[in-house]
Amino acid sequence: MSNKVIDVKDLKKNFSDNSNIIKAVNEVSFSVNESDIMIVFGRSGSGKSTLLHLLAGLEIITSGQIKFENYTFQDLTLDELASIRRTNIGFVYQFHHLIPEFKAIDNAAFPLLLNGHSKEVAYEKSRQILTKFGLEKRLFHKPNQLSGGERQRVAIARALIHDPKFVLLDEPTGDLDRETAQEVREMLKDFMINSKSSLIIATHDRSFEEISDFQKTMDSGSFI
Ligand SMILES: Nc1ncnc2c1ncn2[C@@H]1O[C@H](COP(=O)(O)OP(=O)(O)O)[C@@H](O)[C@H]1O
Ligand SMILES: [Mg+2]
Numbered sequence: 001m002s003n004k005v006i007d008v009k010d011l012k013k014n015f016s017d018n019s020n021i022i023k024a025v026n027e028v029s030f031s032v033n034e035s036d037i038m039i040v041f042g043r044s045g046s047g048k049s050t051l052l053h054l055l056a057g058l059e060i061i062t063s064g065q066i067k068f069e070n071y072t073f074q075d076l077t078l079d080e081l082a083s084i085r086r087t088n089i090g091f092v093y094q095f096h097h098l099i100p101e102f103k104a105i106d107n108a109a110f111p112l113l114l115n116g117h118s119k120e121v122a123y124e125k126s127r128q129i130l131t132k133f134g135l136e137k138r139l140f141h142k143p144n145q146l147s148g149g150e151r152q153r154v155a156i157a158r159a160l161i162h163d164p165k166f167v168l169l170d171e172p173t174g175d176l177d178r179e180t181a182q183e184v185r186e187m188l189k190d191f192m193i194n195s196k197s198s199l200i201i202a203t204h205d206r207s208f209e210e211i212s213d214f215q216k217t218m219d220s221g222s223f224i
Helices: 047-056 077-090 104-114 119-132 148-160 178-191 208-211
Strands: 004-017 020-033 035-041 065-068 087-092 166-170 198-202 214-219
Touching: 004 047, 020 047, 020 065, 020 198, 035 047, 035 104, 035 208, 047 166, 065 208, 087 119, 087 148, 104 119, 104 148, 148 166, 148 178, 178 208
Parallel strands: 035 198, 035 214, 087 166, 166 198
Antiparallel strands: 004 020, 004 065
16 A cells, blocks of 8 residues: 655745746656655756755745645745754765764764764664665774765765655765766665665666656756
């Protein structure tokens, strides 16, 4: 039985640039069920990042709706959205955005500490998830001591550690070579076998079709 996690209707986000209005997201509608992997393709500037930022509650919606459980994002403030994000949402950026002074294990543990878990619980879970992602020998390395693929695996571990209901990945392999990108895709696929999280992945990389349940393509802010 399908279990709807996110429902999006007629979503719009405009930016104003001097006297012009940029319709970054324009009348986008879709829904995502539990454990789905949805891929959003589209060339640069088509609106993928803006869509992900709206779904993460990082931007205020211009019009339309995002429903997640009993929350309607268009009715909430950025502070309220931040609190939903901390407990329910994971975000992976193209360029990892890890904290440079923190070791891998600190970076991945961070969301649990923010959510009020004890250090013991947060660090044990961080060790487990990094080990699962093949990083057991890199727990105490800082980001600048890791390869690009390892850094991205830490960033994904950090996004998944609090068992979010959904995870948004913005060009997660955009900065990786082909082989490393393949490893990251395989890792996500393996992780999803036992996970109830839903993934929404924005990418140019057609290879993501292999792991997707469904795909959309964006052009000028709309799904085509
Ligand atoms: N903060 C912003 N202010 C003004 N324009 C923006 C802003 N963010 C994105 N845009 C514009 O919105 C459009 C979509 O951008 P973006 O969502 O980043 O696309 P993509 O991630 O597919 O490359 C582009 O025309 C971009 O210049
Ligand atoms: Mg983008």
